[in-house]
Amino acid sequence: MKAVVYTQYGVPSDVLQFKEVEKPTPSDHEVLIKVHAASVNAADWHIVRADPFLARFATGLLKPRHTIPGADVAGRVEAVGSNVTLFRPGDEVFGDLSACGWGAFAEYVCAGENALVLKPANVSFEQAAAVPLAAVTALQGLREKGQLKAGQKVLINGASGGVGTFAVQIAKSFGAEVTGACSTNKMDMVRSLGADHVIDYTQEDFTRNGQRYDLILAANGNRSISDYKRALSPEGIYVTTGGAMAQMTQAMFQGSWISMTGSKKMGNMLATPNQKDLTFVREFLETGKVVPVIDIRYSRFLKLSSTLKKGTLKEKSSSPWRSVTEPLVLRLLEEVAKPTPTQNEVLIKVCFETPRRSLGGHKGQRARIHCLLHLNIGHPDACNQLRGSRSLVQ
Ligand SMILES: NC(=O)c1ccc[n+]([C@@H]2O[C@H](COP(=O)([O-])OP(=O)(O)OC[C@H]3O[C@@H](n4cnc5c(N)ncnc54)[C@H](OP(=O)(O)O)[C@@H]3O)[C@@H](O)[C@H]2O)c1
Numbered sequence: 282m283k284a285v286v287y288t289q290y291g292v293p294s295d296v297l298q299f300k301e302v303e304k305p306t307p308s309d310h311e312v313l314i315k316v317h318a319a320s321v322n323a324a325d326w327h328i329v330r331a332d333p334f335l336a337r338f339a340t341g342l343l344k345p346r347h348t349i350p351g352a353d354v355a356g357r358v359e360a361v362g363s364n365v366t367l368f369r370p371g372d373e374v375f376g377d378l379s380a381c382g383w384g385a386f387a388e389y390v391c392a393g394e395n396a397l398v399l400k401p402a403n404v405s406f407e408q409a410a411a412v413p414l415a416a417v418t419a420l421q422g423l424r425e426k427g428q429l430k431a432g433q434k435v436l437i438n439g440a441s442g443g444v445g446t447f448a449v450q451i452a453k454s455f456g457a458e459v460t461g462a463c464s465t466n467k468m469d470m471v472r473s474l475g476a477d478h479v480i481d482y483t484q485e486d487f488t489r490n491g492q493r494y495d496l497i498l499a500a501n502g503n504r505s506i507s508d509y510k511r512a513l514s515p516e517g518i519y520v521t522t523g524g525a526m527a528q529m530t531q532a533m534f535q536g537s538w539i540s541m542t543g544s545k546k547m548g549n550m551l552a553t554p555n556q557k558d559l560t561f562v563r564e565f566l567e568t569g570k571v572v573p574v575i576d577i578r579y580s581r582f583l584k585l586s587s588t589l590k591k592g593t594l595k596e597k598s599s600s601p602w603r604s605v606t607e608p609l610v611l612r613l614l615e616e617v618a619k620p621t622p623t624q625n626e627v628l629i630k631v632c633f634e635t636p637r638r639s640l641g642g643h644k645g646q647r648a649r650i651h652c653l654l655h656l657n658i659g660h661p662d663a664c665n666q667l668r669g670s671r672s673l674v675q
Pocket residue numbers: 322323324414415418438439440441442443444445462463464465467482500501502503521522523524525550551552553587597600601602603604605606607608
C-alpha cells in the first residue's frame with residue numbers, strides 16, 4: 282500500500298516520504314481500516330518534528346517508534362481481529378489513532394477497536410475525519426477542565442481553528458453564552474457556528490474591553506497568562522489547549538500558582554482520546570448540533586501546511602503565532618488528473634517557505650514546507666499571497 286512515512290525526526294518537507302509499504306495485518310484486538318479520509322492536526326506536525334523535545338519520550342527517543350503519521354481517520358472496516366466485538370467488515374468508522382500507533386496517512390491502517398466509533402450516516406468520510414482529535418479536545422477542555430455550566434459566559438480564543446470551531450458549537454449546545462475570537466475574515470464563519478458574540482482579534486483586545494468570562498478556552502498561543510487572568514470573572518477558569526511554548530509554560534507553572542493561591546483556576550490540558558467522549562461527539566454530529574468545518578480539501582496528499590489557506594498567508598505572517606494546521610481534510614492517495622488551467626486560472630506547482638515563528642517557534646527561524654501537489658488555484662489573490670510571502674512558484 283502507499284503511505285506517508287518518516288523514519289527520522291525533522292522538518293516535514295525533508296523527512297516525509299511517500300512510498301510503498303507493507304499493508305498491515307490486524308492483531309486480535311484490532312480492525313483493519315481502508316482509509317477514505319484523514320485530517321491533519323498540529324499534533325502531526327509536532328510528532329514529525331519531535332517538537333517539543335520531550336515529545337520523544339512518547340514517540341521514540343532517537344527515532345520515531347511509529348513511522349506513519351496521521352491521527353484522525355475515517356474509513357471502512359476491511360477486516361477484524363479474532364477478539365474484536367464492536368465492528369465487522371463493511372462498517373464505516375472514524376476515530377483518533379494518536380493513542381494507538383497513528384498511521385492514518387496511508388491507504389490502510391490497523392487500529393484498536395476502542396479508538397473508533399461508527400460514522401453517522403448523515404456525515405461524510407471527509408467530515409468525520411475532521412472531527413476526533415479537535416472535537417474531543419474541545420469537549421474535554423470545556424466540560425472536564427473548564428467545568429462548563431449552562432448560562433456561563435464563555436470565551437473561545439482561536440474560535441476559527443480546529444479545536445475552536447468545535448468548542449464554539451459544543452459550548453453553545455451546553456447552554457453557554459459564547460464569544461469567539463478570531464481573525465477578520467473568519468468572523469462570519471464563527472458567527473454561523475452559533476457564537477453569540479464574535480471579536481476580531483486584529484481590531485479588539487478582549488482582555489481590555491471590560492468583559493469578564495466564567496470560562497476561557499484558548500486554542501492558540503497568543504496571549505500572556507496575566508492577560509487571560511484579567512479577562513476572567515472572580516471564580517473564572519482558564520484552559521489552554523496549546524500554542525506557543527511560552528503560553529504553555531506559563532499555564533503550567535504560573536497557572537498552578539494562581540490556582541493554588543486565588544479563586545481563579547488557570548492551566549493547560551492534554552486531551553485523552555477515548556471512545557466514550559468520541560461517542561458523545563458522534564451524537565452531536567448525528568443530531569446536527571455540531572457540524573465540522575472543513576477549510577480546504579486536498580485530492581491528494583503528500584506534504585502540506587495550512588499556510589495554503591486561501592488568502593490568509595500574508596496578513597497572518599505578522600501575528601506572533603499562527604496555526605499549523607486546520608482540520609484539513611485529505612482524501613488520501615487518490616490519483617486525480619492533473620488540472621488544466623482555464624483562461625482565468627494559472628496552474629501552479631507549489632513549493633514555498635513560511636516563517637518558522639508562525640509555527641510557535643523562534644522568530645527568524647524558517648520552516649520549509651513543500652507542497653508537492655498540483656493545485657488549481659484560480660483566484661488571483663491566491664497567487665499574490667504565495668508570491669508575497671517568499672513563495673517559490675515554479
Ligand atoms: N492539549 C491537547 O491535547 C491539544 C489537542 C489538540 C490541539 N492542541 C493544540 O491546540 C492548538 C490549537 O489547535 P487547532 O487544531 O485548533 O489549531 P488551528 O486549527 O491551527 O487553529 C488555531 C487558531 O488560532 C487562531 N489564532 C492565530 N493567531 C491568533 C491570534 N493572534 N489571536 C487569536 N487567535 C489566533 C486562529 O485564528 P485565525 O485563523 O482566525 O487567525 C485559529 O482559530 C494547537 O497549538 C494544538 O497543538 C492541543
